[in-house]
Amino acid sequence: MCANIVVAEDDAKQAELVRRYLEHEGHTVTVVEDGRTALETVRHQEPDLVVLDVMMPRADGLDVVRILRAERREVPVLMLTARSTEDDMLLGLDLGADDYMTKPFSPRELTARVRTLLRRNRRGTDPAPATVPVPAPAPEPEAAPDDEVLEVGALRVDPARHEVSVAGTPVECTPGEFRILAAMAAEPGRVFTRARLLDELHGFDKYISGRTVDVHVMNLRKKIERAPRRPARLITVFGVGYKLTDPAKNVRHAAS
Numbered sequence: 001m002c003a004n005i006v007v008a009e010d011d012a013k014q015a016e017l018v019r020r021y022l023e024h025e026g027h028t029v030t031v032v033e034d035g036r037t038a039l040e041t042v043r044h045q046e047p048d049l050v051v052l053d054v055m056m057p058r059a060d061g062l063d064v065v066r067i068l069r070a071e072r073r074e075v076p077v078l079m080l081t082a083r084s085t086e087d088d089m090l091l092g093l094d095l096g097a098d099d100y101m102t103k104p105f106s107p108r109e110l111t112a113r114v115r116t117l118l119r120r121n122r123r124g125t126d127p128a129p130a131t132v133p134v135p136a137p138a139p140e141p142e143a144a145p146d147d148e149v150l151e152v153g154a155l156r157v158d159p160a161r162h163e164v165s166v167a168g169t170p171v172e173c174t175p176g177e178f179r180i181l182a183a184m185a186a187e188p189g190r191v192f193t194r195a196r197l198l199d200e201l202h203g204f205d206k207y208i209s210g211r212t213v214d215v216h217v218m219n220l221r222k223k224i225e226r227a228p229r230r231p232a233r234l235i236t237v238f239g240v241g242y243k244l245t246d247p248a249k250n251v252r253h254a255a256s
Helices: 013-024 035-045 061-070 084-093 105-124 176-188 194-202 211-224 247-255
Strands: 004-008 029-034 049-053 077-081 097-100 150-152 157-160 164-165 167-173 234-237 239-242
Touching: 004 013, 004 035, 013 049, 013 105, 029 035, 029 105, 035 049, 035 061, 049 061, 049 105, 061 084, 077 105, 084 211, 097 105, 150 176, 157 176, 157 247, 164 211, 176 194, 176 211, 176 239, 194 211, 194 239, 211 234
Parallel strands: 004 029, 004 049, 049 077, 077 097
Antiparallel strands: 150 157, 157 164, 164 167, 234 239
């Protein structure tokens, strides 16, 4: 799976290491050293993926991903940073990054995550071969069709339009957040394990930490809950995972 990849990294040694590993995988790699050049290169080349360092001159990585998403560019973004706090991870994912790695990291793990993001992106864009009939898998119980609007109480998820609202108020979601929310809204009340949600996020979860799911869930709670620290919709099932419920029904059941 060869791809055109832009690597934005101002540390020359780090950039060269990443370039060598990605080119060894068969990818075409363009290395840039600052945020503005990264933006110009992405606009000109329309690459398959961007590996983006957070701390760069002339616009940092967070500004770059913010601008790319504002321009409706759906190129997958893997962010690299020396920062490791939860707030930094939340901010990067909230702005639209698809995955996140903290330095120092294993170059082999980075190439594996790149493969994961490219697979997921191409699975969503490539048409199915017309000449090879493939039997359709049996549908999962209660799964909703892609064009069905999903409603869980006041929460409304429209997969066809990629829109979310709570009580009529629009909610902006990153691609990862939307995938999690749409999957859970299709089966309200069902407990989703982290492994299941990772599969919804990436399709191939071998190289992605379960912490990625936790960060997405925390970020979603800030957007769809009245009190994110006391969630009533997106609930933790300790030791198992998460489930999406209707708060109004929970209140009625508690009162009965």
